[in-house]
Amino acid sequence: MAKYSLKINGKTQQIDVDPSTPILWVLRDHLNLPGTKFGCGMAMCGACTVHLDGNAVRSCSLPVSAVGKSSITTIEGLSAKADHPVQKAWLEHDVAQCGYCQSGQIMSASALLKSNPNPTDEEIDAYMSGNICRCGTYLRIKEAIKTAAKK
């Protein structure tokens, strides 16, 4: 076990866990932030996507010991009132079916638009292909990303 001081959603949080513990489980089990989802545990589905200094990372494969001073943003910290342009676009396009993968999709999409504010369809495909949606809402996700890009 080791003590870590983590910057999460703008707040510094202290935790005492094994250094190998993935950020996903730190968030879900220790910090009561369950919006980040467990899907595969091997960075293959994207359900656990968070931002590390603004970049999309798969938190299931990011050990707490590797975070250092970087700041983490989760779906809970993306906006105060569901008013991030990506969240608003998701509402506008009625994107979700079961909804389980959507926080990961939104975290990927918001990181994409931060680095590439006006992506082409191919760029969206390439960036978003790490996020599986079992219900098959990919077309709505793409439309929502394009809507958010305009804002």
Add this chain to the structure above:
Amino acid sequence: MQTQSRRSFLKASALSGGGFMLGISFLSSFKPLGKPLEATQITNLPLDFNEINGFVKITADNIIKIMSPNPEGGQGVKTSMPMIVAEELDVDFSKIIIEQADLDTKHFTRQFIGGSQAIHQGWQSLRTAGATARQMLREAAAKTWNVPVEEISTELGVLYHKNSGKSAKYGDMATAAAQIPVPKDVKLKNVKDFKIIGKSKRNVDLEKIVTGKPLFGIDTRKEGMLIAMIVHPPAMGLKFKAIQNDAAIKKMKGIKDVFHIKIFNDGYERTFFDTNQFNEVVAIVGNSTWEVMQAKKALKIDWQEAEAYAENRNMMGRKTVLNIPAGLENSADHATKFAERMAQGGTVRRKDGDIETAFKNATKVIERTYNVPFLAHNCMEPMNFFAHVTDEKAELSGPLQKPEFTEQALSARLGMPLEKIDIKMTRLGGGFGRRSYAHWLIEAALVSQKVKAPVKLIYTREDDMTAGIYRPSYSAKYRAALDVNNNLIGFHVKVGGMPQSPLAANRFPAGAIDNYLAEDFMIDTNITVGSYRAPHSNFMAAAEQSFLDEIAEAVGKDPITFRLDLLKRAKENPVGKNNDYEPERFAKVLELVKEKSNWESIKTSKKLGFSAYFCHDSYAAHILDLEMKEGSPIINKVWCAIDCGIVVNPTAAKNMAEGGIVDALGAAMYGKMSFTKGVPDVNNFHNYRMIRHNEAPKQIEIHFVENTIDPTGMGEPAYPPVYAALANALYKATGKRLYNQPFGESL
């Protein structure tokens, strides 16, 4: 499933703080009409209430709440079912409160997901409930204002008496309405007057979804809660023998306990949904998920080969014995077994005309065999459940599709009466049939009972994918007899499943061909199977619609025209009496998708695949346009036409159809569970390929046949025809017919 006739339907009662509540039973005596709906007069409502499965509450301070009884797993019922009530109640949909009901077998019925039936079965009773509540409010207002009830109108939750200028909110009259006897007659709206039904309403949980609120079972968090995981045998056909290193595991940091559990007792008569691959598993319990995962890796267990056994089953009253063979099965051997069994006779399920003579007289016979592997459900939210079992009661919470049945199984296993068991339903992170078999709920309960603490049991992705219960593996042989004029004079389908048959003998093209034979067979396996988004239909549609495409080509006809001609025959001069589709409605979706895609003008320039199917009471037809790029298909567009009667919530219905298309394309191209010596060859998303963003169609266009027929299934019907639309388009693009799924392996 048999639709039960229930005499009870509605009951009104006063709320303690003022206001009233109207209970609804969906499985009422109303059968879906299945014909164009007039402004229906429902008479003689039976009133000997004893069960409800949804309710409307209106409080004195005008809070209108509609409880949504069915589990929500992305199919949208939590939005669409209350929309139907709100339509007839005449309220502002944006102002009502919608809540998920708990499992409550005393008051609710049919609280489950399955068979695309929620809206189909609930339609009449939901409407009648809304209309009845409105009628009672009107009568209360008439009585209060001392005016004839006919003069009371309503608009968006307000009662009006135009002549006197009086008005009142529903809440103002709710307490008085509780005293009004439930009316025997209630008039439903004319379809053309609908204001809510047919207008898109956003998923009521969407804001919570996009902000990461804890909606899902896996998000459950309770005071003192421990985390549990299971370890199941690594191969189908193996069973538990002994734990080797439990003492060492228990010493690991954060680990509380490790022990063996048996899910169903020996001799227990299993019901429809009591399927599990491994009846004995090892549970590990600890403080946190990561600690338990580490212990899981370190745990060493001895396994042994399971013997063959017979499982007593009670399938909704039908008693059967399921034979489970011993052995470590290989997918390669399955293919051999299918081929051997295919060469023998099947059980004849339907025979029209003289099939032997038709084939004897044929100038040309086309024979093709289609094969598909087992498929895993791969819900994005891995299987999980929360349980807190004490000597007094059992509290459970999580995602499942058939709570009523699972509660009975748990009651039997714990020896605890149903009234001491409380199951709360969380939003499902996907179901697709997998969550109908909630053995993990029982596992969670047994673990909680043993460790005497609240427990959340979670499957890893590997546990989830390798724990059995798959879409069965199937094989079908189709034969067509053509005469000298290229008329289809004989049609023969022989189909087998491992271990279930997918045949629906009375479906198209039965009824359209004079000489027709449908037979089937089953092959035992120790690999468990279960529901899977139209499990049988998705294979039958794939095989049959690929085969019809090939016949159309052989006879030199346009594939849509070829099918329309068959449907014309089935309508004008049907063969046999039990054809389970309406040819006219079926033909309409073909014509609609043909028109919307501009088929005639693009069919020679583009690589198009056509397919159509009827299942779950709805009709769907697709045209798929693709091109090949570096050996892989790029799907440019899918046009889809559906007849599911009245579309309650267009945005959700379109979402279901779009999702069904994407999902089916993924399963058709890549989906495969195979086995070597009983061990699944794949176990996570690095080797079980799922369709991803870049492989989805670039565009999907959904068109609904506009009619006023009572709504039918929407969760499944758009899914089955996709497979053959893809296969037929791939043929156009590559010149190669594909008979074995996943198609990706043959490209």
